Amino acid sequence: MKKVVLRALAVLAVLLLVVSLPAAALERGDQAPEFTLKNLDGREVSLSDYRGRIVLLKLATTWCPTCKQQTDDILRAADLLVEHDVVVLEVFVQDSERMVRRYLRGKTFPMTFEALMDNGQAHRAYNVYLIPRMLVLDREHRVFHDGGQLFEEDLRRLVGEVAALKPAP
Known part of the structure; x- marks a missing residue:
């Protein structure tokens, strides 16, 4: 019984460590890694x-x-x-097309939205170890924010800050 409890505590400790790791893998100002993935219609979409x-x-x-x-x-x-002409690219890193279609069923996206199927390219390029992982990229696709879940208020604040930036000449 003691062994089971000790193993459970060890697993819990590892999980807590992983959850407590910082979410950001890219620093503000880093160029976001390029990728080209297929959308649900089979069309290639690049960042x-x-x-x-x-x-x-x-x-x-x-x-x-x-x-x-x-x-x-x-x-x-x-x-x-x-309002700010923001594009949402949702990259599904471990799912089948059927799973993604079911997940998105009934959802309407008024903004430009692409559901992309990862072939491992994005997973490797972005070193995905946390989901969801949310990146806010400026107009030159430099990282403005890289982390975990963004609640609506934070999302609005970050998009407002990026939108206020002057584009590079």
Whole structure:
């Protein structure tokens, strides 16, 4: 019995350590790694396709409850995202197309939105170890924010700050 309790405590300690690790892997000002992934229609979409526009990059899975909450927060901030012509790229790192279609069923995105299927490229480039992972990229696709879940208020604040930045000449 003691061995079971000790193993359970060891697993709990490891989980707490992983959860407490800082979420950011990229520093503010770093250039976001480029990727080209297929959307649900099979069309290739690259991050660079949206150069000149603010990008919310969400790295997620369909089975993550916090990822679903993040989608809800994004939709609640849709008015601001539309106002600032923000693009939402949601990269599904471990899911099948069928799972993603089911996950998105019934959702309407008033802003530019792409659901992208990761082939491992984004997972490697962004060293994904936390989901959801939310990145806010400026118009030159430099990292403005890299971390975990963003609640609606934080999302609105960060997008407002990025939108206020003057584009590079």
